[in-house]
Amino acid sequence: MRSVRPGTISAAFADASANAPDSRTRDMLVSLATALHDFVIKTQLSNDEWRAGIAALARAGETSGDARNEFSLLSDMLGISSLVNMISAQESATPSSVLGPFHQRRAPKLPNGGDLWKGQPGEVLVMTGGVFDAATGEPVAGATLDLWQNADNGLYAAQDSQQRGRNYHGILRTDAQGRYAFTTTRPVPYTVPTDGVAGEMLRLLGREAWRPAHLHVIVEAKGYHQIVTELFPDDDPWLDRDAAFAVREELVIHFERCSDKGAMPDWLEARDRLPPEFLTGSMKFYIAPKTRTLERPT
Ligand code: BEZ
Ligand code: FE
Numbered sequence: 001m002r003s004v005r006p007g008t009i010s011a012a013f014a015d016a017s018a019n020a021p022d023s024r025t026r027d028m029l030v031s032l033a034t035a036l037h038d039f040v041i042k043t044q045l046s047n048d049e050w051r052a053g054i055a056a057l058a059r060a061g062e063t064s065g066d067a068r069n070e071f072s073l074l075s076d077m078l079g080i081s082s083l084v085n086m087i088s089a090q091e092s093a094t095p096s097s098v099l100g101p102f103h104q105r106r107a108p109k110l111p112n113g114g115d116l117w118k119g120q121p122g123e124v125l126v127m128t129g130g131v132f133d134a135a136t137g138e139p140v141a142g143a144t145l146d147l148w149q150n151a152d153n154g155l156y157a158a159q160d161s162q163q164r165g166r167n168y169h170g171i172l173r174t175d176a177q178g179r180y181a182f183t184t185t186r187p188v189p190y191t192v193p194t195d196g197v198a199g200e201m202l203r204l205l206g207r208e209a210w211r212p213a214h215l216h217v218i219v220e221a222k223g224y225h226q227i228v229t230e231l232f233p234d235d236d237p238w239l240d241r242d243a244a245f246a247v248r249e250e251l252v253i254h255f256e257r258c259s260d261k262g263a264m265p266d267w268l269e270a271r272d273r274l275p276p277e278f279l280t281g282s283m284k285f286y287i288a289p290k291t292r293t294l295e296r297p298t
Contacts, residue, residue: 006041010034060197067158072101073198077207079245090225090288092134095248097230100216102156107146110170113267115183120167122152122185124278125255126264130178131219134286139178143221143287146171147182149214154190183270186255186279187213189238202243212238212247217285224287231283255279 004012013033020026039045060070075081076098085096110116117124131143148169150156157167174180191209194202202209214230232239234252258264258280264271 006037010037013037056197056200063196068193068196069101070196070198073192073196074201076100076244076246077192077198077201082245085228085246090134090227092286093225093288094134094219094227094229094285095250096228097214097248097251098244098246099228100244102150102158103146103148103216103218104158104166104169107148107169107171108166110147110172110182111269112172112175112179113181113265113269114170114172115270116147116149116168116170117183117185117270119273120151120185122188124275125184125186126181126258126268126274126278126280127184127215127283128179128181128265128280129283129285130180131174131221131285131287132178133224134288139174140221140224140287141174141176141178143174143178143219143224143285144171145174145180145285146218146220147184148216149184149187150190152185152188154188179265181265181268183268183274184215186233187215189213189236192243207243208241209243210238210241211244212236212242214246219285219287221287223291224289227285227287229285231281233281253281253283255281 001012001016010030010033014030017026017030020029040050043049060074064070072081081098085098089095131140131145132138133140148156151160151163151168153160155163157163157165157169168184170182172180172182189210189212192211193199194209199209201207212232213236214232216230217227219227219229230246230251232247232252234254239247239252256279257277259277261271261274264274264280
């Protein structure tokens with residue numbers, strides 16, 4: 001290996017990794033190293049540029065901790081998170097979208113028909129829909145929807161000392177017919193944190209830090225692949241400029257203006273408290289069973 005050249009360094013790396021105990025790990029790392037070698041050659045990277053890159057990674061490490069992960073944000077802003085989601089998607093299932101940094105494990109239980117709004121400012125939104133088997137189209141009873149979103153001020157509970165810790169976070173279960181409903185407020189667009197390396201990258205690229213408004217959902221049911229996804233209102237100005245590249249057409253939904261409380265499910269907890277005018281939205285989630293072969297029902 002003593003006469004390594006630009007054209008042979010990737011092969012040398014692969015040869016040096018021949019004894020890796022796990023072949024998948026070896027293949028991924030050899031492939032990553034090869035892609036990085038190609039990048040160095042293609043861009044004719046200088047020593048100063050490479051050192052600047054290493055320093056940026058070190059700064060990302062310094063700003064990362066329990067409450068914040070700058071590498072995860074970089075992955076989102078580079079489009080990697082979104083790409084991993086897309087290539088891991090189960091055919092026929094509802095597309096996935098980025099998890100983002102604000103999911104809270106063990107969110108409070110929300111009764112089906114329950115209320116995340118709780119009289120807080122914002123446009124009141126009634127969401128209804130169901131969870132279905134992507135192979136058969138049959139409703140999935142007892143599926144969980146782990147829901148979280150920002151408040152009308154654009155902030156998630158974790159970012160805002162004025163909100164209770166789990167505000168706008170809740171997990172509900174679909175009923176025997178696979179249905180769900182809840183009240184909330186319309187989520188609003190917001191900017192991702194720009195005070196770290198990911199923000200530096202956005203500025204260097206002349207990019208904006210906005211994400212379109214979205215409602216996060218993790219759909220789960222026993223025997224099915226989990227879906228981590230987001231729903232986006234169709235009138236959001238940032239839909240085509242999401243900093244995280246996470247919008248998919250199938251996840252864009254329309255909010256209808258409504259003034260007929262009586263048309264809402266009678267099991268909606270806040271039905272009688274709804275304002276004279278509110279928004280309604282609907283989404284059917286299709287989840288893929290773990291074993292069967294799939295064909296999207298028509
Ligand atoms: C979010 O959805 O909250 C989010 C996603 C990616 C990066 C930052 C925030
Ligand atoms: Fe989010």
